[in-house]
Amino acid sequence: MRYEVVVVGGGPTGLLLANELALAGVSAVVLEKLVERPGQSRALNLQPRSARILDLRGMLQPVRKRAIDELPAGHFAGIELDYTPWGECQLGIPQARVEEYLEDRLAERGVPVRRGRTVTAVEPGPDGVLVRTGAPAGPSTGAATSGGADAGPAGSGGPAGSGVRRPSAGDDEQFRCRYLVACDGGRSTVRGLLGLPFPGRDARVSAVVADVTLNGPQDAAGSPWRLPRFDRPDGTVAELLPLPDGVHRAVVAGPEQQALPREAPVTLDELRRALPSVATIRWASRFTDASRQLERYRHGRVLFAGDAAHIHSPTGGQGLNLGLQDAFNLGWKLAAALRGNATVLDTYQAERHPVAARVLASTRAQGVLLVPDPDVVALRELVTELIALPAANRQLAGFVSGLELRYELPGRHPLLGRALPGLDPALLHAGRAVVLETGRTPRYGGIAVPGAGWDADAVLVRPDGRVGWVDDGYEPLAAGLARWT
């Protein structure tokens, strides 16, 4: 079977990428090893930047309907960040609901998500890539254990059969494509098949995540979604966060978790030692703070996005969000490359690698603030005081929410690389770049937005909402169009 792009992995990154490719008219297929959607959620939030990119495609309102709650706040190592200076909220929404929505959209667009297809071989050539699927060599990995912040193979529970690999006659298939994008999670098969190093550091902290029901009065059940608070003086974590349907998210990281091997099953007794009210486990997994990033996201015709390109501790709630934003940066660029733009794909590495590198550094810093040591407690108190200062809060909230992000683009105009302020999201629903002109009589045949208040007569807005060219005499519009379309 031939496609222009094969996307390996039907997690949030791969599913959004495939939506973007479909919007741009690219023929694509998603190959996903799990036979069924796991229905379990590691991530529970969409940061404001992710909400904005969904808005640019008309997907925010339906996703918002699936959210549990909205909070004008985030956190840094459990220290609350106030998002109100940015005028934005993050959505509390289980990862599974985001994935379900994105996969349903693909079905509407007629993009195949081939489940039960485990990619086992990748052969890149000068003009394309040959991809083979087959039965996995070892036992199946359960849904509770796949990818994500290096989540370990210690899952337990989960709906019967979820994630169970059922080999079928169609397993051994070949796919040919012009480009392959590996969105296959923290333990990326594609990365392994290409023999790529994944530099960084090993785990220092191990933790358990579980969705549980509780015994006795369930004070917090049904109460609004809230942020975790890692403020135990001994540095251990034993959190219960309310989720819908009487379920709670348990997160535990104490001395016992550090001593247990990654493969050890998560038991009720282990959870109850930290959280005595736990009654039953719906699913559970171990995860760590391992921190790694590919040096290059592009290897010829193979590209990497999401956890396949970078893993880090989930503290701060940015991993899924980074993956969505990788996909949103890459989809339209792949479409332009397929139409003959020879340079646009290089900007994917230039723009997205530094963003993840900064998140990795920030999560390592957050990890330090959670170390159980009296001196660290003193440092944490100091950082808490600093974050209470409006300027510090704004800076950190802008970073964690993704709202302050600006890509380094050629030229000096301050709008370049920024999300255009006040942009009507509907202008980008078609996923195509637009030229906007502030004058009443457009000079470039763009869309007139008189009185828009930007310090420029005309701007080129890329499909991802970033300003890619400004009419400031630096270069003609034709150069901007050649670069981005």
Ligand SMILES: Cc1cc2nc3c(=O)[nH]c(=O)nc-3n(C[C@H](O)[C@H](O)[C@H](O)COP(=O)(O)OP(=O)(O)OC[C@H]3O[C@@H](n4cnc5c(N)ncnc54)[C@H](O)[C@@H]3O)c2cc1C
């Ligand atoms: C405990 C925990 C809590 C977290 N909380 C948050 C949070 O609050 N906020 C946040 O933003 N992030 C959070 N994260 C991180 C987030 O879950 C991940 O960053 C996100 O799932 C990455 O998405 P992805 O699509 O890149 O990879 P994945 O979600 O891992 O998806 C990869 C997909 O590829 C498939 N696959 C793998 N190998 C193959 C193969 N060979 N062939 C075919 N398919 C394959 C897998 O089955 C999977 O479906 C958390 C992570 C953990 C562990």
